[in-house]
Amino acid sequence: MGRRAKNKQAAPESLEPKTAWTSKKQLGKRKAEADSERQDDGKPSPRPTKRVKDLNGKGKEKASSIAKPQKSSAKKSKAQAHNDGSGSEGWEDVEDEELQTHSKSLFNDSDAEEPAMFVGDLEDLESDEEADDEYVQAPAQEFDFGSDDDDEDVEVAPSKAKKLKSKQAERPKKIIPTQSDQSSSDSDEEEEDERVTMKNMAERSRKLEAHAAAEAELDVAEFQAAAEDDEDEDVDMDAEEDANGDMDVEPFQLPTAEQREKEKAGGGPDVHLVQRRMRECVRVLAKFTRRAEKGRARSEYIDQLVADIASYYGYNDFLSEKLFLLFPVNEAIEFFEANEVPRPVTIRTNTLRTRRRDLAQSLVNRGVNLEPIGKWTNVGLQVFESNVPIGATPEYLAGHYMLQAASSFLPVIALSPQPNERVLDMASAPGGKTTHMAALMQNTGVVFANDANKTRTKSLTANVHRLGCKNVVICSYDGREFPKVMGGFDRVLLDAPCSGTGVISKDPSVKINKSERDFTLLSHLQKQLILCAIDSVSPESKTGGYVVYSTCSVTVEENEAVVDYALRKRPNVKLVETGLEFGREGFTKYRGKTFNPSLNLTRRFYPHVHNMDGFYVAKFKVEKRSKTLPATATEDADEPVLVDEEFKTDVPATFPKFEGFDDSEDRPYLEEAKRKRMKAKGLRPPPRSKAATKLAEEKA
Numbered sequence: 001m002g003r004r005a006k007n008k009q010a011a012p013e014s015l016e017p018k019t020a021w022t023s024k025k026q027l028g029k030r031k032a033e034a035d036s037e038r039q040d041d042g043k044p045s046p047r048p049t050k051r052v053k054d055l056n057g058k059g060k061e062k063a064s065s066i067a068k069p070q071k072s073s074a075k076k077s078k079a080q081a082h083n084d085g086s087g088s089e090g091w092e093d094v095e096d097e098e099l100q101t102h103s104k105s106l107f108n109d110s111d112a113e114e115p116a117m118f119v120g121d122l123e124d125l126e127s128d129e130e131a132d133d134e135y136v137q138a139p140a141q142e143f144d145f146g147s148d149d150d151d152e153d154v155e156v157a158p159s160k161a162k163k164l165k166s167k168q169a170e171r172p173k174k175i176i177p178t179q180s181d182q183s184s185s186d187s188d189e190e191e192e193d194e195r196v197t198m199k200n201m202a203e204r205s206r207k208l209e210a211h212a213a214a215e216a217e218l219d220v221a222e223f224q225a226a227a228e229d230d231e232d233e234d235v236d237m238d239a240e241e242d243a244n245g246d247m248d249v250e251p252f253q254l255p256t257a258e259q260r261e262k263e264k265a266g267g268g269p270d271v272h273l274v275q276r277r278m279r280e281c282v283r284v285l286a287k288f289t290r291r292a293e294k295g296r297a298r299s300e301y302i303d304q305l306v307a308d309i310a311s312y313y314g315y316n317d318f319l320s321e322k323l324f325l326l327f328p329v330n331e332a333i334e335f336f337e338a339n340e341v342p343r344p345v346t347i348r349t350n351t352l353r354t355r356r357r358d359l360a361q362s363l364v365n366r367g368v369n370l371e372p373i374g375k376w377t378n379v380g381l382q383v384f385e386s387n388v389p390i391g392a393t394p395e396y397l398a399g400h401y402m403l404q405a406a407s408s409f410l411p412v413i414a415l416s417p418q419p420n421e422r423v424l425d426m427a428s429a430p431g432g433k434t435t436h437m438a439a440l441m442q443n444t445g446v447v448f449a450n451d452a453n454k455t456r457t458k459s460l461t462a463n464v465h466r467l468g469c470k471n472v473v474i475c476s477y478d479g480r481e482f483p484k485v486m487g488g489f490d491r492v493l494l495d496a497p498c499s500g501t502g503v504i505s506k507d508p509s510v511k512i513n514k515s516e517r518d519f520t521l522l523s524h525l526q527k528q529l530i531l532c533a534i535d536s537v538s539p540e541s542k543t544g545g546y547v548v549y550s551t552c553s554v555t556v557e558e559n560e561a562v563v564d565y566a567l568r569k570r571p572n573v574k575l576v577e578t579g580l581e582f583g584r585e586g587f588t589k590y591r592g593k594t595f596n597p598s599l600n601l602t603r604r605f606y607p608h609v610h611n612m613d614g615f616y617v618a619k620f621k622v623e624k625r626s627k628t629l630p631a632t633a634t635e636d637a638d639e640p641v642l643v644d645e646e647f648k649t650d651v652p653a654t655f656p657k658f659e660g661f662d663d664s665e666d667r668p669y670l671e672e673a674k675r676k677r678m679k680a681k682g683l684r685p686p687p688r689s690k691a692a693t694k695l696a697e698e699k700a
């Protein structure tokens, strides 16, 4: 557990070199705050609850209409429980048991899909102020969901309009949906006067989104400004603060190796010291030549910072460094901070059963406070508060929606499966993306939903049934058996097993349970799977011929390195635009490695930038193979085949080509299933046929 969690710490004050460009006055104040946290005896006192961090805009002191203060004490204690590991919050609660257990394994699949129950913030809401009750009893909230609306300018009951507004102001940050909407947001005062109508609800949402995007842009500009760091700002902050008498002013010095050893032996440094050291290291690294101690190398500051990040946030040193290296120094801190905060709760409307506006209306009537996620999805809703468990409403049980992380909409949007196609979801459990695809295909064609883990196919089956997907066939093969087991697909989704470094806020065990070997094994498995996914696509497909590769990880070896490998091994594929309107470009160069330049077409998503789980999406177009190309994935993999025990299967290397279903072969299985069902209902099943008797004997 990290020092931050152990001490139930608030988010540290800004660690990024913002200190370098923040006014002296602010710095003094910040320091004074830190000092006031110390008890009279000089020992650090427990901090107040975590201050809500504005992930979209790092200007934590800025008043933002989109930041939601964590207001109820119940919520506060819950957040603390989450931090110290004694409780869980948000998505942890909504994971089903299987998912929870499995996410502890090497392959992280905690993709936030389809928990059995949402028990997240119920007590919080029960203990909330009376305003909440009134809000819940308010007339049905009306939404403008865009073009498919009748656009009546219906006024929400005027007496409630103000309440609605204040509620909105309290909401947590929205998911940053798009950089394309750059319109500036109007002032809060202006909004305050505005009456809430069906029409302007959507407009207000849009403004909040635009505001979030603008703030994010502002932050990027701030980071750049910090890097450039003009002369005026380059003051000796310690000296300045000394003059103010705010702090003890010993100039910052990196600890010696001896001091570090001593610290370690004493159980690690004081948390305030770690904070200060991190802040100072970030500051020095922003302008190294000017600020570094004489004779010290840049790498020494980096090593110290990485070690302090590991201790403060509770990572092993290996992962702390791996993740740190992905970002510029100041941004890295933002990433680690974002991993301490749960992502927004989101649901996906199942369009096979309902429309988003109808679902929203039903849930609002039950006391759920929600809003469309953004323009990039017409099925997503972000849940802000709820009086009922989101995983147990009648609408949920009737399959009107899936509890699903916003990031996991992305690969399906990129794949864009069409009606009547033949699609493979190669690693599909628990089925968030499978059911999304089935809906986009309007229950036509066929989706083969495969997962190597048989136990996990149970929740997949349950979801497929609940959501009324009639075009899904569930199977359980090692993905590397494709296309031998079945091929010729129009589209393939490979949402690969991964380390889960994008979902650390959901599964903090990742912080300590991943080693270098895990990443080597995973990367190798992913490389094998991606070739199999490519080979399973029919280049002759009239409507498709696409593969989407995705992970909920942010490491380069699980993403760009895998995609680059596929491009090298399969010259018949090329990367194409994902069609996603936001997300950062994939790396084309990383720490001395150069990837195919088209890797810039792939997309990276980050918790601190997009307020969604860390995610990666790449889309390939598969062309016809030339005759000289090798036939299967494993034949030409240039490294030894490493197979994790968990996914070893008995499938023979020469698995027969799939040639359709054999009804006579299936009959005894169907008969057995029917007998079981009858028995379960207390009925006496008819005697077994010969074939079924044989099957039963074999099983026995």
Ligand SMILES: C[S@@+](CC[C@H](N)C(=O)[O-])C[C@H]1O[C@@H](n2cnc3c(N)ncnc32)[C@H](O)[C@@H]1O
Pocket (backbone or CB within 6 Å): 107, 108, 109, 110, 111, 113, 408, 426, 427, 428, 429, 430, 431, 432, 433, 434, 450, 451, 452, 453, 456, 477, 478, 479, 480, 495, 496, 497, 498, 647
């Ligand atoms: C990230 S999860 C998939 C989440 C799923 N796509 C969804 O949206 O609900 C990765 C899945 O890969 C499965 N898996 C791991 N190794 C596999 C393999 N060799 N072949 C097929 N599936 C595999 C795991 O059991 C896990 O369910």
